[in-house]
Amino acid sequence: MCGGFNCLKNSLISLNILYMLVGALLIYVSWSGKLESPYTDNIPVVTSIEICGTFLIVLAGLGLVGAVKHHQVILFFYMIILFILFVTQVIVSYTCMNMSTEREKTIATQSWSNTDYDSKLRFQKDFNCCTYDVSIRALTDMSCLNIPCCTDKFAMNCECPTCENKLQNNLRNVFQLAGFWGIVFSFTEIFGVWLAKRYRNQKDPRAHPSAFL
16 A cells, blocks of 8 residues: 555655646636637636636646645645635536526526627527527527528528527536536545645655654
8 A cells, every 4th residue: 555655755746747637627628618609708607617727737736846845834735725626626516517407597598698799690500590589589680691590581580499498408518518527526636635644744754863844
C-alpha cells in the first residue's frame, strides 16, 4: 500500500496533473455547449461549471507547489479550498442533472428572449423551426422567411414547428453532459483532500531528524 513519503508525494503530484486535465475538460464541455447552443451564455448553472473548471486548474497549480515543496501552509489551504470546491461542484452538477421540466422551460424562455438575432436565426436553421412559441410568431418576424420548412412568404402562415421543445431538449442535453462529468470528477477531489492530509502529516526523510514538518 502507498503510505511512504515519496509515494504519497508522487501520487499527489499525479493527482493534481489529473485535476488540470479535468478542469480543462469541464471548460471544454461548457464551451462546447455554448458553441453548439449560444443561448446558454446567460445560464448561471452552465457558467458555474466553467468557473469550477478554471478554479480547479488554478488550485491544481497550488497543489503542485505544495506537493513538491511539502509546504505545510500551502497544503492546509489546498485541502480546505479543495473540499469547498468539491461541495460546490457536487451541488452545481446535481442541479444540472435534476433540473425540473418547469425550470427548464423557464430557462429556455429566458435564454431565447436574451439571445441575439443572429443566434436565433442560426438555431432556427439548424433545427428547422420557426420562433420560440407560436404566440409570438408574427408578420414582423422576418427570421422565419429563410427557414427551409417555411415556404410561405408570411411568417404568420409558416408551417414550421416552433423551437420551444427543440430548445428545451438541447438545453437538457447540455445540462446532463455538464452535470454528469462534474459529478464524476468531483469525487476525485475528496480523494485529493484525503491524500493531501496524509502527505502533510508525513515527515520529510531529507529534513533534519529532530524536525517535524
